[in-house]
Amino acid sequence: xxxxxxxxxxxxxxxxxxxxxxxxxxxxxxxxxxxxxxxxxxxxxxxxxxxxxxxxxxxxxxxxxxxxxxxxxxxxxxxxxxxxxxxxxxxxxxxxxxxxxxxxxxxxxxxxxxxxxxxxxxxxxxxxxxxxxxxxxxxxxxxxxxxxxxxxxxxxxxxxxxxxxxxxxxxxxxxxxxxxxxxxxxxxxxxxxxxxxxxxxxxxxxxxxxxxxxxxxxxxxxxxxxxxxxxxxxxxxxxxxxxxxxxxxxxxxxxxxxxxxxxxxxxxxxxxxxxxxxxxxxxxxxxxxxxxxxxxxxxxxxxxxxxxxxxxxxxxxxxxxxxxxxxxxxxxxxxxxxxxxxxxxxxxxxxxxxxx
Ligand SMILES: *Cc1c(COP(=O)(O)O)cnc(C)c1O
Numbered sequence: 001x002x003x004x005x006x007x008x009x010x011x012x013x014x015x016x017x018x019x020x021x022x023x024x025x026x027x028x029x030x031x032x033x034x035x036x037x038x039x040x041x042x043x044x045x046x047x048x049x050x051x052x053x054x055x056x057x058x059x060x061x062x063x064x065x066x067x068x069x070x071x072x073x074x075x076x077x078x079x080x081x082x083x084x085x086x087x088x089x090x091x092x093x094x095x096x097x098x099x100x101x102x103x104x105x106x107x108x109x110x111x112x113x114x115x116x117x118x119x120x121x122x123x124x125x126x127x128x129x130x131x132x133x134x135x136x137x138x139x140x141x142x143x144x145x146x147x148x149x150x151x152x153x154x155x156x157x158x159x160x161x162x163x164x165x166x167x168x169x170x171x172x173x174x175x176x177x178x179x180x181x182x183x184x185x186x187x188x189x190x191x192x193x194x195x196x197x198x199x200x201x202x203x204x205x206x207x208x209x210x211x212x213x214x215x216x217x218x219x220x221x222x223x224x225x226x227x228x229x230x231x232x233x234x235x236x237x238x239x240x241x242x243x244x245x246x247x248x249x250x251x252x253x254x255x256x257x258x259x260x261x262x263x264x265x266x267x268x269x270x271x272x273x274x275x276x277x278x279x280x281x282x283x284x285x286x287x288x289x290x291x292x293x294x295x296x297x298x299x300x301x302x303x304x305x306x307x308x309x310x311x312x313x314x315x316x317x318x319x320x321x322x323x324x325x326x327x328x329x330x331x332x333x334x335x336x337x338x339x340x341x342x343x344x345x346x347x348x349x350x351x352x353x354x355x356x
Contacts, residue, residue: 004237005269007346008323009041011356013229014049017212020227024195025202029054031077031188033209037063040274040343041213041232042352044070049356050212057207061087061096068094077121080131081105085112088150092116099123099157101131106141109148117152120145121188124179126172128161135179142183155186155205163193164217169201193217196226215329215339223327232343233323234275234350238287238315239302240266250304251296256281262295263308267319270301274346275321276335279303283334286320287313 021030032053033039038046043063047056047070055075058064064076081098082091085108091098092114100106101123109118122141125132133141138156145151158176160169173189180187188205190198195206196217210216214230216223223230244250244258265287271277275298283294285305296304307313322328328339335342 002351003268004239005273005350006235007040007350007352008233008235009045009352009354010229010231010233010324011045011049011354013214013231014041014046014212015052017214017228017231018050018052018208021195021206021208021211024199025190025206028190028202028204028206031055031057031075031205031207032212033057033079033191033207035059035079035209036344039209039213039340040346043067045352045354046212046231047072055097055205061090064096065090065094068096075119081120082108084108088112088114088118092118092150097121099131100141100145101133103133103137103141106144106148109150110144112150114150117150119153119155120151121155121157124156124158124176126158126175128159128172130159132158135175138179138183142185153186155188156180156183157188160189160191160194160201163191163197163201164219169194169198173198173201191217210340213339213343215327215332215343219333223329230323230327232328232346234269234273234321234346235323236268236319236321238265238307238313238317238319239268241307241313241315242266242304249296252299253297256296256304261308262306263311263313264295265305265307265313265317265319267303267305268301269303269319269321270299272300272347273350274342275303276331276337276342276345279331279335284326284330286326288317289320289325291326 030053032050035058057077077097097119100120123132187203190201190206192208192211194201214228242264244262248258250256277298281295322331332339
């Protein structure tokens with residue numbers, strides 16, 4: 001038998017979460033965000049499950065071409081656009097749309113000839129100060145793009161920095177609306193948090209990511225409350241049991257010391273599988289379907305769980321690291337990160353298994 005860890009990808013959960021997007025934003029088209037290998041869920045598999053989306057958005061040109069070659073006819077948007085004019089012929093052949101966020105990209109488009117026109121999304125910096133044009137540059141950029149013979153349809157977009165936080169989106173939205181109102185172009189603004197919280201941001205195209213994968217974008221609201229279903233369940237088995245006396249220690253650095261007789265399960269999952277090494281003792285974990293906590297440091301290939309109160313836990317018993325029955329958001333909270341990072345960090349040695 002092989003090492004028991006696996007990531008189970010629930011295709012129906014992906015489909016159901018897309019329906020949640022549709023319910024919240026019934027008037028908008030949907031770009032399903034499948035960057036970073038669909039947040040670690042497998043790009044082609046996720047795209048198949050999300051085939052009802054009106055478009056897909058991601059970063060790498062190779063992946064976008066693979067998506068086209070796999071037969072997807074929807075719009076495909078490259079979220080950082082292109083990096084070198086040598087990419088443009090491939091982009092044109094595959095019929096991909098480009099985010100344009102820097103004046104250098106406009107200059108490269110102006111200096112290139114292609115037999116077709118490329119659709120572009122002009123990214124505007126409304127306060128996140130990451131990618132995008134300063135508001136005062138937008139009119140000039142649009143004028144130049146409209147005059148560019150290889151540019152086709154133009155859309156406007158921006159990205160919110162605090163759609164999931166108390167600050168909300170009001171300032172960025174006001175900024176965006178002020179500069180876009182006379183341009184009369186289609187608009188895409190909303191990530192998952194804005195889709196769920198700010199209907200006024202939905203506009204022509206929404207851009208859900210994390211909610212498709214079944215996690216909550218909000219610290220204080222669970223995925224279940226948002227009727228989202230976990231798309232990834234990371235599971236494994238117990239491969240050893242230890243009996244500790246009071247005062248015995250566990251793992252590297254002897255970071256955990258038992259204060260009483262304790263039964264410890266050694267679990268086949270470590271940071272080389274993508275489990276966060278900085279998850280502290282006390283991080284929730286399911287053993288035989290029962291909630292308990294990790295103890296000691298996470299090592300490369302193993303971690304430990306307290307199974308003192310779970311006598312049925314034996315070598316071979318099932319363990320869930322996150323997913324069904326244990327939201328990834330809870331592990332993320334314990335490890336002071338976000339579920340996005342947990343999903344993306346799952347490594348290639350973890351076999352992915354589909355379920356539909
Ligand atoms: C990643 C990304 C999204 C999706 O964000 P979520 O918080 O996962 O919904 C939307 N828009 C852009 C530009 C992104 O890069």
